Amino acid sequence: MKHPSRASTRSNVPDFVADRYELPPTPKTNGVARTAFARPTARRARWHRPYIMCLIFGDFLCAVLASYTAISWFEAQRVTAGFDGRTNFFQAVAYLALPVMWLLLLWANGAYDRRVIGLGTDEFKRVFRATIAVGATVSFLAFAFQKDLSRGTVGVVVLGAMAYIFVLRLMARRALYMIRRRGRLATYRMLLVGSLPETLFVYKVVSRSPKAGLVPVAIHLSEHLPAARRAQAPVPVHYGRDLVELVHELRADTIAVCGSAGAEPDELRRLAWQLEGTGIDLVVAPQLTDIAGPRVHIRPIEGLPLLHVEEPKLSGVAWLAKNLLDRIAAALGLVVLSPILLVISLAISITDRGPAFFRQLRVGHEGRVFKVWKFRTMYTDAEERKSKLEAQNEGDGMLFKIRDDPRVTPVGRFLRASSIDELPQLINVLKGEMSLVGPRPLPADDGDYLGDVRRRLLVRPGMTGLWQVSGRSDLSWDEAVRLDLYYVDNWSLAYDLSILWRTVGVVLKRKGAY
Numbered sequence: 001m002k003h004p005s006r007a008s009t010r011s012n013v014p015d016f017v018a019d020r021y022e023l024p025p026t027p028k029t030n031g032v033a034r035t036a037f038a039r040p041t042a043r044r045a046r047w048h049r050p051y052i053m054c055l056i057f058g059d060f061l062c063a064v065l066a067s068y069t070a071i072s073w074f075e076a077q078r079v080t081a082g083f084d085g086r087t088n089f090f091q092a093v094a095y096l097a098l099p100v101m102w103l104l105l106l107w108a109n110g111a112y113d114r115r116v117i118g119l120g121t122d123e124f125k126r127v128f129r130a131t132i133a134v135g136a137t138v139s140f141l142a143f144a145f146q147k148d149l150s151r152g153t154v155g156v157v158v159l160g161a162m163a164y165i166f167v168l169r170l171m172a173r174r175a176l177y178m179i180r181r182r183g184r185l186a187t188y189r190m191l192l193v194g195s196l197p198e199t200l201f202v203y204k205v206v207s208r209s210p211k212a213g214l215v216p217v218a219i220h221l222s223e224h225l226p227a228a229r230r231a232q233a234p235v236p237v238h239y240g241r242d243l244v245e246l247v248h249e250l251r252a253d254t255i256a257v258c259g260s261a262g263a264e265p266d267e268l269r270r271l272a273w274q275l276e277g278t279g280i281d282l283v284v285a286p287q288l289t290d291i292a293g294p295r296v297h298i299r300p301i302e303g304l305p306l307l308h309v310e311e312p313k314l315s316g317v318a319w320l321a322k323n324l325l326d327r328i329a330a331a332l333g334l335v336v337l338s339p340i341l342l343v344i345s346l347a348i349s350i351t352d353r354g355p356a357f358f359r360q361l362r363v364g365h366e367g368r369v370f371k372v373w374k375f376r377t378m379y380t381d382a383e384e385r386k387s388k389l390e391a392q393n394e395g396d397g398m399l400f401k402i403r404d405d406p407r408v409t410p411v412g413r414f415l416r417a418s419s420i421d422e423l424p425q426l427i428n429v430l431k432g433e434m435s436l437v438g439p440r441p442l443p444a445d446d447g448d449y450l451g452d453v454r455r456r457l458l459v460r461p462g463m464t465g466l467w468q469v470s471g472r473s474d475l476s477w478d479e480a481v482r483l484d485l486y487y488v489d490n491w492s493l494a495y496d497l498s499i500l501w502r503t504v505g506v507v508l509k510r511k512g513a514y
Contacts, residue, residue, distance in 0.1 A: 044253035044279040047186040048114040051176065055117070058168045059106060063099035066161035070094075070153050094157075101137065102161060105130045118176050119212055121494045124166060131162040177211050187213040188281070191247055193220045194258030196229060196237075202258045202285050203234065217250050222260075243271065247280055254281040295490060312489045314458060322493055326436050330429035337423060344375060344420065351411045354380040357424060362441035365460045369444050370433040373424035377412025378405075419507045425463045437496040438462025439484035456484050459491065469502040 071094065106112065111126040135158045142149045179186045190206070192199040199219045206214045221230075221239045230237040238246060243255060255275070257268060268284070275282050286307065297308045313319070334341075345356035358376040361369050408416065415421040428434040434441065441461035466483045467475065475483070487495075 043114075043281070045188050045281070048117065051117065051172070051186070052112050052114065055112060055169065055172060056103060058172070059165055060099045060103060062164035062168055063102040063161045064095050065164055066157050067094040067098060069160050070156040073156060098134075098138075098157070102130070102134060105133045105137070106165075109133065118173055121492075121498050123169065125494065127162065127165055127169070131158060134158055134161070176213075180210060180213055184215055187215045188254045189250065189252040190214055190216045190254045190256050191218050191220060191243070191250060191252045192216050192256050192258055193243065194222055195260060196221060196225060196233065198259035198285075198287070200233065202256060214254075216256075217252055218246070220246060244274055244278060244280070247278075253279070254283060256283050256285055258285045259287045291489065312458075312491060314491070318493050322435065322496060323432070325493075326429050327432070329436060330426040333423075333426045334430065337426075341423060344415070344423075347411050348376055348409075352376075352379055352409050361444040362461065363444050363457065364433055364441060365457060367457050368433075370428065370441075372434070372441055373427045375412075375415055375421040375424060377409060377415050377421050378407040379409060422463055429463065433460070435460040435462045437464055437487075437499050439465050439487065440467060452485060453481055455488055456481070458488050464499060464503040466499060469499055469506050 106127065109126045109130040110116065111123065111130055113126075116122045116126065135154065138149075138154055138158065141147075142154075176186055192202055194202075196219070199221075203216045203219075206212065206216055216235055218236045218238060219233050220241060220243060221237060224239055225237075247253075247255060255271070257271070272282055291309055295310045295312070297310070299306045299308050348354075348356045355376060358374045358378075359371045360374070362372045364370050412421070425434055429436060438459050438461050439456040466487045467480045470483055471479075
């Protein structure tokens with residue numbers, strides 16, 4: 001007698017096939033659409049829907065504002081845009097057709113993908129690609145319809161819209177982060193699956209970045225552990241439960257398979273099948289840490305997805321562009337800030353007689369020693385008094401830090417809190433000894449830079465870096481080294497620009513500066 005649950009499966013299968021093979025039970029549909037025209041499954045996490053709608057509306061307004069800006073500018077300059085800006089046709093193109101084109105090309109380039117909005121630089125890269133697509137499309141249409149458009153008009157409209165959209169999305173991110181800080185709104189609720197050490201590691205990493213909006217709500221262990229071990233977890237721990245039922249019970253929307261839990265291909269594949277049609281996201285957190293997305297590529301071979309990790313790109317056109325940007329920005333900065341630098345120098349000399357600048361040997365690119373420029377923030381006998389303060393050292397590793405250091409002058413305390421004391425390092429950047437962004441240069445007499453720390457020397461030290469925008473002096477030495485090594489391994493020009501932008505906010509808040 002055949003199993004009754006397989007009767008429907010056998011009905012459409014020839015007898016000789018059914019007799020030779022053990023047919024699997026009919027899988028649950030889980031609401032999975034089986035036709036090409038069916039409605040896709042709605043995600044359980046829905047916070048992104050109103051957020052994306054606000055972005056769409058805002059992007060449309062940005063495109064309209066860019067058209068208005070260009071028209072107003074060229075009318076004020078008495079320059080024709082190629083046809084009369086007062087005609088109804090021009091108004092329809094500038095204020096309706098072009099904004100709609102922006103929305104379509106932003107969507108086509110994935111600028112509204114819920115997986116990239118609100119975090120990282122990928123969202124802005126997609127907006128930039130859409131900008132290029134809009135410019136190319138407008139140029140092609142002008143050529144096809146033989147419209148003599150002004151290149152200046154097209155440039156102002158396209159680049160203006162991109163600038164407005166960038167500002168809009170930065171403001172939208174700021175609002176999103178404020179919402180996430182105030183409560184567990186606009187977040188993804190995650191169930192972590194794996195061994196206890198693996199899940200706790202993922203929990204620690206995810207919790208370290210609340211801006212990502214990932215909130216672990218529970219852990220499901222892949223192996224049984226005694227209650228004493230499970231009590232170490234900061235969230236409820238489960239074992240032997242059906243994952244889909246547990247996710248519904250926890251009102252979660254994401255299952256994160258951690259480390260070795262994803263090593264069993266059949267189990268992971270069955271879990272993916274089981275989640276079809278449920279609206280639950282499935283993510284895999286491999287045992288590959290501190291590697292940014294651009295260095296990881298998936299190369300499927302016979303259905304086996306292989307993660308290919310590329311070497312850090314510490315040469316090439318992008319690296320040359322970074323060096324050129326450093327030199328130009330340093331030269332302009334020194335010229336523009338020279339009056340301020342002069343005033344600060346006088347204030348230092350008047351407060352405590354002595355040199356306005358402090359120069360110290362630091363270790364730079366590939367172990368080269370150079371003298372770093374800084375405004376002097378301590379009394380002239382600071383080095384002699386250092387040995388007497390060793391017991392009050394609050395830093396660890398190669399750091400010597402005292403929150404209320406008695407060697408710091410009153411003017412120096414202000415300069416440190418505002419990070420103005422670092423401005424003379426623009427001289428080091430101009431000379432090629434430092435970069436605008438990179439690991440902070442450490443004193444040459446604090447160690448031999450062995451082990452992982454030595455890897456920091458693969459790039460030029462920077463005036464600011466990932467360490468500075470992530471906590472500065474509030475971080476431990478190990479955490480600072482980890483952040484510096486992450487920067488070295490995942491450097492990119494876009495990442496440098498994002499760190500420079502974050503530096504502005506950190507300096508204004510004076511967070512971790514002493």
